[in-house]
Amino acid sequence: MRSIRKTLTVAVAAASVLALAACSSQGGAQAQSGATDQSYVVAMITHESPGDSFWDKVRAGAEQAAGELNVELRYSNNPDGGQQATLVQNAIDSQVDGIAVTLSQAAQVGPAAQRAVDAGIPTVAFNSGIEEYPTYGIGMYFGSDETLAGRTAGERIAEAGGGRTLCVIHEQGSVSLEARCAGVLATSPDTENLQVNGTDLPSVQQTIGAKLQQDPSITHVVTLGAPVALAASQATAETGSRAEIITFDLNSDVATAVQDGRISFSIDQQPYVQGYMSVQSLWLNLTNGNDLGGGLPVLTGPSVVDSSNIAEIAGYAANNTR
Structure with missing residues (x-):
């Protein structure tokens, strides 16, 4: 059943991207509808931590869609689940037209999202909470299947x-990050988790370095975000470890590191697409009653970036769109 779900969601994602490309070639949003004079307010509320460049790509995609569709985007963030739930409630109280929300701390943020749904505010989830979003009455989701993504990384380690x-888990209690490591473990059984504080990269580098010195048998370090991958690369260089670095997500520095071999490959969830599709799907719902995915998640990953395709992708990473 799960494999059927994945096939369906990938097909929906492909159809959505093709629709976007078709609209773009015909003049963007105006080709989709003549109702672009109507302005809407969309609140995007995430669990972004300070200094995490991943969210720059999410915002870039969301802002691109908002600019094309005459949407006022109100972005806010807090890594604390309780504070993020308060931001969702603030958006409800201000009577926004739509809400896009991450569910990294689903037990805390989900009930607030449910209140938005109950208030009649179109709500989509994205990036995290792929298993939890239906529980809170949310009908649309855009993101990667994190367990599948983790299994993909583990399979490549096993094949090699x-x-x-x-x-390396850089955000305590994040369901998405824990799912990634669980996926790695499922396909690469000799895997151990290491908890670090992702908001303090010097500490991350020191913690990884200490672990590599303590256990020289480590052959692979899997990081779950681009800044942590770069810290891990520095840790291996300083300790003399020959462990391969594998990461999730991209930025321009990671793209360069993949090109020069310091990072073996990246599992990309395409955050720019997550931000873009979240805003666009709300606009389509508000203007045309559309409900993308038919209740199933629309997958934006996992997409593997390695030496075979980095040359064509690096430019997009430098532009903050990949």
């Missing part, structure tokens, strides 16, 4: 001969 793997 396996080895002892360290999976």
Whole structure:
């Protein structure tokens, strides 16, 4: 059943991207509808932590869609689940037209999102909470299947001969990050999790370095975000470890590191698409009653970026769109 779900969601995602391309070639939003004079307010509320460049791509995609569709985008963020729930409630109280929200701390943020749904505000989830979003009455989701993404990384490690793997979790309690490491473990059984504080990158580098010195048998370090990957690369260089670095997500520095071999590959969830599709789907719902995905998640990943395709992708990463 799960494999059927994945096939369906990938097909929906492909159809959505093709529709976007078709609209773009015919003049953007005005080709989709003559109702672009109507302005809407969309609140995007995430669990972004300070200094995490990943969210720059989410915002870039959301702002691109908002600019095309005459949408006022109100972005806010807080890594604390309780504070993020308060931001959702603030959006409800201000009577926005639509809400896009991440569910990293689903037990805390989900009930607030449910109140938005109950208030009649079109609401989509994205980036995190792929298993939890239906529980709160949310009908649309855009993101990667994080367990599948983790399994993909683990399978590539196993195919290359396996080895002892360290999976670095940089945000405590994040369901998405924990799912990634669980996926790695499922396909690369000799995997150990390491908890670090992703908001303090010097500390991250020191913690990873200490672990590599303590356990020289580690052959692979899997990081779950681009800034942490760069810290891990510095840790291996300083300790003399020959462990391969594998990461999730991209930025321009990681793209360069993939090109020069310091990072083996990246599992990309395409955050620019997540931001873009979240805003566009709300606009389509508000203007045309559309409900993308038919209740199933629309997958934006996992997409593997390695030496075979980095040359064509690096330019987009430098532009903050990939």
